[in-house]
Amino acid sequence: MQSALDIAPLIILLPFLAFVALLTAGRWPKPWWHRSHWVAITAIVLALAGAVYVAVAVAGAAPGAAVAERSYPWAPLGGRMLTMGLRLDGLAAVMLLVVTIVATGVQIYSVGYMHGDPRYSRFFAYLSLFSSAMLGLVLANNLLQLYIFWELVGLSSYLLIGFWFEKPEAMRAAKKAFVVTRLGDLGFFLGLLLLYRLAHSLEFEAIFIHLRAIEHAAPAALTAVALLLFCGAIGKSAQFPLHVWLPDAMEGPTPVSALIHAATMVAAGVYLVGRMYPLFAAATEPWAPALFGVTLFRATPLQFVAAIGAITALLGATIGVLQNDIKRVLAYSTISQLGYMMIGLGVGGVFVGLFHLVTHAFFKALLFLGSGSVIHGTGTQDMMQMGGLRKKMPLTFWTFLIGTAALAGVPWLFSGFWSKEEILLGAYHASSWVFAAGVAGAFLTAFYMTRLVGLTFYGEPRDPHIHAHESPLNMTAPLMVLALLSLGWWKWAMPWLHHFIDPAGHELHPVPWVGFLGIGVALAGIVVGALVYIRPVWDPRRALIAAPVLGERLVPGTGGRLGQVPGLYTLVKNKYYFDELYWATIVKALFALSRRAFVFDQKVVDAVVNGAAWATVRLAEVQKLVDIHVVDGAVNGVGELTRQVGGGFRRLQTGLVQNYALFAFVGLAVVAGLYLYLGF
Secondary structure, eight states, X not given: OHHHHHHHHHHHHHHHHHHHXXXXXXXXXXXXXXXXXXXXXXXXXXXXXXXXXXXXXXXXXXXXXXXXXXXXXXXXXXXXXXXXXXXXXXXXXXXXXXXXXXXXXXXXXXXXXXXXXXXXXXXXXXXXXXXXXXXXXXXXXXXXXXXXXXXXXXXXXXXXXXXXXXXXXXXXXXXXXHHHHHHHHHHXXXXXXXXXXXXXXXXXXXXXXXXXXXXXXXXXXXXXXXXXXXXXXXXXXXXXXXXXXXXXXXXXXXXXXXXXXXXXXXXXXXXXXHHTHHHHHHOOSOBOOEETTEEOOOBOHHHHHHHHHHHHXXXXXXXHHTOOBHHHHHHHHHHHHHHHHHHHHHHTOHHHHHHHXXXXXXXXXXXXXXXXXXXXXXXXXXXXXXXXXXXXXXXXXXXHHHHHHHHHTOTTTBHHHHHHHHHHHHHHHHOHHHHHHHHHHHHHHHHHHHHHHHXXXXXXXXXXXXXXXXXXXXXXXXXXXXXXXXXXXXXXHHHHHHHHXXXXXXXXXXOHHHHHHHHHXXXXXXXXXXXXXXXXXXXHHHHHHHHHHHHHHHSTTOHHHHTTHHHHHHHHHTGGGHHHHXXXXXXXXXXXXXXXXXXXXXXXXXXXXXXXXXXXXXXXXHHHHHIIIIIHHHHHHHHHHHHHHHHHHHHHOOOOHHHHHHHHHHHXXXXXXXXXXXXX
């Protein structure tokens, strides 16, 4: 393990050095500039090799020695020394592999996708910074260091989402992502401060050692810490109600979307909860918020995590059903799947949530890169302009189909089935409504992904001007590798992975009918989606039109209420009006506040500053006059007097003996007169 600790800093450092080197690529000779991607790819491949070495070392460590740390003193604070360091364990090793594998595939893919972009080398520089920040976050051995890399991840996402800043939409999306995630980060930072006050340390091992004492002495404070830390995860992992930034992040280049959604930005929040899971588990004091004296709910932090995950999973799935932009469908599927990960963490433990993170990373990267291949081949993101692409882009189609099957939870043959089954099993044991939300989300996921495949790859081309073509090898090769990683062989890796990620955790008691229910809803979603969008035999819009009539015939007097279903369609189509709500309540209020602050700055602050400046200028002018006429006058007057006196004495020096004799006689007479007058 010591040799792995020696290697670990290089895993972070290599992509960062690539970032620094590529920032200067604009000054390289032109032939080298076009090959600047090799710097980034070489760095991330070497980081991947280091991650493999670390994983092998951790897996081969003796029982009880699979956790290794190394700390370095950094800065004193309140009589204590803050440290920076590295922590290697099974969770870190798995995350290192996930991040480096996905980042390697994304960077190779980007060579073809970003070819010809005027800021080609800068794009790879930002990708390298993004990867380095996430790797640093994974390897941190304390919360402060994790928070520093956490913010670097946010900065990197801002740079990449707004990479095409000439587009107003990209610029706005980058700012939106940055601001919304900062709201969650504020909670994270407050939780970090409160935890330091309770534990007197931010190192993971020291915190975990003191958890029992903290829980006994200040249970409410420990619950507050867990909830505040979860605020950071809500922002970074796009959980309700801070999920609104993620769909707009699709304005960035598609490889960025793949990296954000699969292995970096959104995975950071899930990783934070997984890393701090002992703290969440120890915080058993329920949180019971009240409004006007009425308790809204009572939940421990883990129950709250599961509840937010369930709401997010259902929210993302319902919105994804009605999206027509291929990347936005995948964006809302990411929101939904992140909700599943939070459900897993809340009801089943570290392994359940993190296992879905691992499988999701590969098939979601596959789907985003596949969508990028479609966009590259057709020139559009609108699925309504696509159709019939499976014959024109066969490799993209088959790999995309594998990713779709994994996300939909097609049984046994694909990875998503195994991880989603564990989540549903944990939800069944923990909460009936969370379980119901998970089942409904599974059906909707299978439906909207089948819809996506049907609209994109089946039927006839709906726009005759689109001449689709298969993408080059440097774009399709990563698709094939990720497709292999999305297959169902994870079933045989589950026991080993469970021991690797959560050696102290317990396995969930199997309930056969829960597994069959998961299979049933997934297959039902696929069948319904196929009947509507692949082999159309039913138009769902007819149901919306016929609902009032049918309802009135079945139950007289209900037609009006059933007729409100189109209103539900409008509600979901407009993403439940979250953006409009935030604009009306928060953004407009902040704009009004900023305008008033601007007026105050102009009328008051500037007036005070300008008034002080005017008074200073006037005082300086008075000082100038005093200096010229008084100080300089006195100095010059003394000099002039001395000159005049000296001139007078100079006239006495005539050089004539008789004049000197006269002066001597007069002087003698004066002395004699004084002598006689004074009576000496």
